[in-house]
Amino acid sequence: MSQTERTALQEWKAHWPLVIAGMIGFSFYSMVTYSLGTFMEPLEQAFGWTRAQISLGLTIFGLSATFAGPVMGAVIDRFGSRRMALFGLILSGATFACLSLATGSITQWVVLWIVFSLCSVMIKSTVWSAGTSSVFTASRGLALAAVLTGSALGQAFAPLVANALIQTQGWRAAYVWIGFGWAGLGAVLVALMFYDAHALGQRRTNAAGEVTRLPGLTIGEACRNSRVIRIAVANLLMSFVGAGITVHLVPLIAQTGVGKTEAAEIAAFAGFGGIAGKFLSGWLLDRVQGSVVPFSSFAVGAIGYFLLIDLFHTPIALLAGTLCLGYSAGAGLQVSTYLISRYAGLRNFGVIFGVIASSMMLGSSFGPLIAGAIHDATGSYAALLWTAMPVMLLCSLMFVGLGPYPTFARPDEAIAGSQLAPAE
Structure with a gap:
C-alpha cells in the first residue's frame, strides 16, 4: 500500500462522520427544488393559484443564492462551516415549515419564500464543500463526491416523502414534517459529527493555544x-x-x-x-x-x-x-x-x-x-x-493546460518570509 493510500485511509477513519452528516445536510437544500412539484396540485386546489405563481418560490430561492452566496462564503472563511451548517439547518428547517402558514395571499407567499431562501443560503454546496475540503487532502475528491451526492438523495426521496405526507397528513402538515424532520435530522448529525478544520483548530486552541490557519490565495x-x-x-x-x-x-x-x-x-x-x-x-x-x-x-x-x-x-x-x-x-x-x-x-x-x-x-x-x-x-x-x-x-x-497544483504556504509562514504561489 502506497503512502497516499495509507493517508487516504487515515482521513476516512478520522473524518467519515463528517461525510455522512454533510451528505444528509446537503440533501435538505436539494430537497426544496424537487419537492415543489408535488405541492403544486394541492396548492392550486387550496388557493386557485397558477403554477407560475407557485413557482415564484424557486425563482426567489435561486436569486437569493446568487446574490448572497459570496457574503456567506466570507462568513464561512471567517467562522468555519460547522457553525454555518448547524444554524443554517435549524433556521431553514423552521422557515420551510412556516410555508404551511400560507393563507392564499401571493404577497405572503413571496415573503415566506424570501425568509426561507435567505436562511437556506447557509446550507448551500459551498458550506459542505469547504468543510470537507478542509480536512480531506489525499482523498478529497472521493469525499467531496460522497457529500455532494446529497443532491441525488434529495432528488430521489423528496417527491416520494412529500407525496406520502400530503396523502396521509395534508400539505400543511407535510411542510412541517419535512421542515422539522428532514432538516432536524441533518442538524442533529451536524451537531454530533460535522467538525471542519476551523472547529478542530478551535479545539486545539483550547488545549495548546494554537489556531489553525488555512493556506491559499487572497x-x-x-x-x-x-x-x-x-x-x-x-x-x-x-x-x-x-x-x-x-x-x-x-x-x-x-x-x-x-x-x-x-x-x-x-x-x-x-x-x-x-x-x-x-x-x-x-x-x-x-x-x-x-x-x-x-x-x-x-x-x-x-x-x-x-x-x-x-x-x-x-x-x-x-x-x-x-x-x-x-x-x-x-x-x-x-x-x-x-x-x-x-x-x-x-x-x-x-x-x-x-x-x-x-x-x-x-x-x-x-x-x-x-x-x-x-x-x-x-x-x-x-x-x-x-x-x-x-x-x-x-x-x-478551458481545463486543458491548467498545470500542476500549486503548493501554498500558510499565512503565518508567508509573513515570516515565504511567498504564496504567484497568480497565473
Missing part, C-alpha cells in the same frame, strides 16, 4: 489567477446550457416521438448518471492530476447533446444521451469544486467558490428561459442542442 490573487477565471467561466457557460436543457428534458425527449411516460422514464436516468459522474470523477481526481478528468467530464456533455438530437431515431440513443448529460452535470460540479480547492487553496475558499456558485445559479435561473424562448421561436429544441454542443466543448477546452 481574494485579489484569485481575481487575477487565470486558472480560477477559466474554471469560473466554464461553469457559468455550462450552467446556462445545462440548466436550460435539464429543465426541458422531458418535453425535449417527448418531442422525438416517444410517449410522455417513456420520456419521463428516460429522463430519470440522468440522476443515475449524475451519481456515477460524482463518484467516478472523485475517485479519478485523487489519482490522476492533469487535464484528462476535467476535460472528459465536460466533453461527455457535448456527446449527450448530440445524441439527444435523435439523428439515430432510437430510444437507446436518447437513453445514452441522458446518461451522458447526467454524468457531465454530476462530474462538473464535483470537478470544479475540487479544482478550486487545489488551485485557489482553502484560505478564502468560501468567497471564491461562493462567487462561482452564484454565477452558476445565475445561469440556472436564465438558462431555462432562454431554452424556452428558442423552442417558442423555432418550434423545436434542435437549435438549442446544436448550440449547446460547441459550448460544452469550449468549456472542456
Whole structure:
C-alpha cells in the first residue's frame, strides 16, 4: 500500500462522520427544488393559484443564492462551516415549515419564500464543500463526491416523502414534517459529527493555544489567477446550457416521438448518471492530476447533446444521451469544486467558490428561459442542442493546460518570509 493510500485511509477513519452528516445536510437544500412539484396540485386546489405563481418560490430561492452566496462564503472563511451548517439547518428547517402558514395571499407567499431562501443560503454546496475540503487532502475528491451526492438523495426521496405526507397528513402538515424532520435530522448529525478544520483548530486552541490557519490565495490573487477565471467561466457557460436543457428534458425527449411516460422514464436516468459522474470523477481526481478528468467530464456533455438530437431515431440513443448529460452535470460540479480547492487553496475558499456558485445559479435561473424562448421561436429544441454542443466543448477546452497544483504556504509562514504561489 502506497503512502497516499495509507493517508487516504487515515482521513476516512478520522473524518467519515463528517461525510455522512454533510451528505444528509446537503440533501435538505436539494430537497426544496424537487419537492415543489408535488405541492403544486394541492396548492392550486387550496388557493386557485397558477403554477407560475407557485413557482415564484424557486425563482426567489435561486436569486437569493446568487446574490448572497459570496457574503456567506466570507462568513464561512471567517467562522468555519460547522457553525454555518448547524444554524443554517435549524433556521431553514423552521422557515420551510412556516410555508404551511400560507393563507392564499401571493404577497405572503413571496415573503415566506424570501425568509426561507435567505436562511437556506447557509446550507448551500459551498458550506459542505469547504468543510470537507478542509480536512480531506489525499482523498478529497472521493469525499467531496460522497457529500455532494446529497443532491441525488434529495432528488430521489423528496417527491416520494412529500407525496406520502400530503396523502396521509395534508400539505400543511407535510411542510412541517419535512421542515422539522428532514432538516432536524441533518442538524442533529451536524451537531454530533460535522467538525471542519476551523472547529478542530478551535479545539486545539483550547488545549495548546494554537489556531489553525488555512493556506491559499487572497481574494485579489484569485481575481487575477487565470486558472480560477477559466474554471469560473466554464461553469457559468455550462450552467446556462445545462440548466436550460435539464429543465426541458422531458418535453425535449417527448418531442422525438416517444410517449410522455417513456420520456419521463428516460429522463430519470440522468440522476443515475449524475451519481456515477460524482463518484467516478472523485475517485479519478485523487489519482490522476492533469487535464484528462476535467476535460472528459465536460466533453461527455457535448456527446449527450448530440445524441439527444435523435439523428439515430432510437430510444437507446436518447437513453445514452441522458446518461451522458447526467454524468457531465454530476462530474462538473464535483470537478470544479475540487479544482478550486487545489488551485485557489482553502484560505478564502468560501468567497471564491461562493462567487462561482452564484454565477452558476445565475445561469440556472436564465438558462431555462432562454431554452424556452428558442423552442417558442423555432418550434423545436434542435437549435438549442446544436448550440449547446460547441459550448460544452469550449468549456472542456478551458481545463486543458491548467498545470500542476500549486503548493501554498500558510499565512503565518508567508509573513515570516515565504511567498504564496504567484497568480497565473
